[in-house]
Amino acid sequence: MKVRLLLVHLFCVLAFAKTFAQQQDTVSLPTYPIQFSVVTPLSTDRINELDPEKTIHNFSFNMFLGKNGGVNGFEGSFLANYIYQDMYGVQMAPIMNYVNGQTQGVQMAGVFNASGDRLRGVQMSGVSSLAQGNVQGAQLSGAVNIAEKKVKGAQLSGAVNVGINEIKGLQMAGGVNVALSYMNGLQAAPINVAIAEMEGAQIGAINVNTGTLKGSQIGAINVGGKVQGSMVGVINVADSVKGIPFGVLNIVRHGYRSVAFESNEVWRGMLTYRMGSPVFYNIFTAGYMWDGNYQRYGLGYGIGTQFHISRKNHFFMELTATHINEDEGWTDQLNLMSRFHMGVDIRIAPWMTMSVGPAISLLTSHVDQGNLTDTQGYPAPALSVFPNWWSEQNGDLYMAVWGGLQASIRFGSFRKLDRSKY
Structure with missing residues (x-):
């Protein structure tokens, strides 16, 4: 009876993972339905033992550290997962998930998630998430989210969000949000920083925008470059304001x-x-x-x-x-x-x-x-x-x-x- 229940749960996980899966890989590699490993190269797949980066599995479970060429379905581990190319589906580990290629689906880790290329889906971790390619979806972590390229979606963290390239969507953090390039959307945190042009709103205790802001800043201290919109705070500082700086102290370089x-x-x-x-x-x-x-x-x-x-x-x-x-x-x-x-x-x-x-x-x-x-x-x-x-x-x-x-x-x-x- 327990075996049947286990098989039913396994089938449900695979069915869920397939909703994220893409049927073709960026590189043509042999695909196998299942593999188990203690730690690479100790695996049920002989090819995986000899050359783990050259195989793709629909279901992969690793006792400790497992390595695969790719996953098209589900991968789990009691420690960490490492994929050389792409992951389509669900990846779960208590410590770390790392995908060297693109990720389409869900990464869930107790400590750290990383996607070396494009991320389409969700990264959830207890500490930090890293996406080195474009992000379409969400990064959720207890401490730090970093996206090196374009983000279309959301970054939610307990401490810090960093968007190095263009962001269209939402940054929410318990500590600091940083957008180093164009930002279109909402930043909400005690401290929000947008280095380049921003369209949207910053809501927090301290809001900083050094470029052109088309939108609003709401906080105790607001610092803006060229503001086209409103600033609502105790202290507002800007290069110029085309709108309303509503505050106890308004300092506008090219103002009145x-x-x-x-x-x-x-x-x-x-x-x-x-x-x-x-x-x-x-x-x-x-x-x-x-x-x-x-x-x-x-x-x-x-x-x-x-x-x-x-x-x-x-x-x-x-x-x-x-x-x-x-x-x-x-x-x-x-x-x-x-x-x-x-x-x-x-x-x-x-x-x-x-x-x-x-x-x-x-x-x-x-x-x-x-x-x-x-x-x-x-x-x-x-x-x-x-x-x-x-x-x-x-x-x-x-x-x-x-x-x-x-x-x-x-x-x-x-x-x-x-x-x-x-």
């Missing part, structure tokens, strides 16, 4: 930068630095106010966007948040002014613009408001244009909303801000 001297109803003097892309830029502000009785200063951060309306003019909208320090080096209590500002920038020189526009501000504070408001309740005693539109005291929390104006003179790298260019 300006330094401005500004004044409004809250700050008599304010220094502002803007950087990023015209479509989305970061704002860093420092303001100062003194009226003889007290002084205050503020440090703020914000974001903005610009719309081209004519050759020399553009419309902008900005949102900032500023921490206000009252008559001391640093005010520990909540004392935050949120402000929305918009206007039209008019270019008066290639390197200078001027603007005036309305603003609306919200003050949220735990600070005693005696130093912030005059008897009329204005948030800026000397310069407020409008009284409070709304204010409320709730315990030690004070909130107020008012309108105002802001004037600015900007100096920087101004270009025609046409959204079709960014």
Whole structure:
């Protein structure tokens, strides 16, 4: 009964393997249905004993290390398998599978799989997989996958994926993905690196593309060359961006930068630095106010966007948040002014613009408001244009909303801000 069950299982394995098999070899070699070996040359096949690279078997089982000219079906071992030419079907071993020629089917090993030529199918290993030819299918390993030529499919590993030539498909790893040539698809890992042109997306903690990226980078730190798409992260660095760099800090070599001297109803003097892309830029502000009785200063951060309306003019909208320090080096209590500002920038020189526009501000504070408001309740005693539109005291929390104006003179790298260019 056990013998019958064994034969049934053997038949099923052979039938499964034949779904991957190709009936012709690259080199014409004699084909034999079955062989068993302890370690080459101790084999049931006399030819295999004398010259193992000159035989092909439909079923091959090796106790330890077995060598064959080729396999057209199934090969298994308790240690390792080595094939001189091609493997069509299934190859299984706890340590290593190595095919010197092309592989069409499945390689499963506890440690290492290698295909010296083209791989069409799946490599699965506990540690690493290597395909030296084109890959059409998938490489799955616990640690490292390496494909030296084109990949059409997926590389999935617990640590590192490396595609040396063109990749069309997916790279996913627990550690690092590396594409050294053209990449079309998705890279997802804590660290993703694409050296050449990439079309698709990089998703991870750190994403790096040194060529042209047509797609998206999503991560904590994104580094791109020429980006045609979006960058979403905490820090975005690029040579140029035709799209949206959405981040806390955007550094674009051929992007938008300006330094401005500004004044409004809250700050008599304010220094502002803007950087990023015209479509989305970061704002860093420092303001100062003194009226003889007290002084205050503020440090703020914000974001903005610009719309081209004519050759020399553009419309902008900005949102900032500023921490206000009252008559001391640093005010520990909540004392935050949120402000929305918009206007039209008019270019008066290639390197200078001027603007005036309305603003609306919200003050949220735990600070005693005696130093912030005059008897009329204005948030800026000397310069407020409008009284409070709304204010409320709730315990030690004070909130107020008012309108105002802001004037600015900007100096920087101004270009025609046409959204079709960014």
